[in-house]
Amino acid sequence: MKYETNVIKLRALRKEDSAVSCAWRNDPAVRDFALGYRYPVTTAMEESWYMRAMAPDNKDVYFAIEDKQSSTFIGIASLVGVDLISANACFGIIIGDKQHQGGGRGWDAVQFMLDYGFNMLRLHRIYLHVPAYNERAISLYSKAGFKIEGVMREHFFLDGRHHDVNVMALLKPSWVAGMKDPTP
Numbered sequence: 001m002k003y004e005t006n007v008i009k010l011r012a013l014r015k016e017d018s019a020v021s022c023a024w025r026n027d028p029a030v031r032d033f034a035l036g037y038r039y040p041v042t043t044a045m046e047e048s049w050y051m052r053a054m055a056p057d058n059k060d061v062y063f064a065i066e067d068k069q070s071s072t073f074i075g076i077a078s079l080v081g082v083d084l085i086s087a088n089a090c091f092g093i094i095i096g097d098k099q100h101q102g103g104g105r106g107w108d109a110v111q112f113m114l115d116y117g118f119n120m121l122r123l124h125r126i127y128l129h130v131p132a133y134n135e136r137a138i139s140l141y142s143k144a145g146f147k148i149e150g151v152m153r154e155h156f157f158l159d160g161r162h163h164d165v166n167v168m169a170l171l172k173p174s175w176v177a178g179m180k181d182p183t184p
């Protein structure tokens, strides 16, 4: 499979990426839309998270997303908790660099990760959790074929109230069939 599309390149995370992604972790416009860790994140904390994320024996797969034209590190896409017996994993994505949002890069990263998960890791089911207020992400996932399977009611506390979190998933047969079933 190709590790690039028309607008992005995918590569392994590098330790030096942590200085950039640390800023995204502390940016409410990114963090609060991705169910992120709410305490302030220091560079040391982010570096230590990278060491765990890049450990060779873990069950999580992380890709750095680069803007293809400028080779700028703009985001992270992941499949975490890869279960090779049940063949499932939890998908996550942030395009942390706001200048690069809204240009189809998130879409391309989702397409890449689905291909990688289903055809490289042999997954059967890819699922995710998304705050119900994150309409942009839900729209992206729905167009990619994910279905809402349920709602974790008032699961996420932010700005003084609890918010619903949607569970969405895509099964390999639906993905292979080219999302012919248009049921929302």
Ligand SMILES: CC(C)(COP(=O)(O)OP(=O)(O)OC[C@H]1O[C@@H](n2cnc3c(N)ncnc32)[C@H](O)[C@@H]1OP(=O)(O)O)[C@@H](O)C(=O)NCCC(=O)NCCS
Binding pocket: 029, 030, 031, 033, 034, 035, 093, 094, 095, 096, 100, 101, 102, 103, 104, 105, 106, 107, 108, 129, 130, 131, 134, 136, 137, 139, 140, 141, 143
């Ligand atoms: C949500 C996020 C990943 C989307 O990525 P993006 O690069 O900004 O968005 P894109 O330009 O790729 O896609 C967004 C829109 O274009 C659509 N789109 C883009 N390319 C497309 C294509 N080739 N075919 C069909 N639809 C396409 C998407 O479905 C979506 O549609 P809509 O906004 O009109 O409803 C990104 O904005 C982000 O990381 N935001 C902050 C953190 C976050 O919300 N993460 C998700 C946590 S669950």
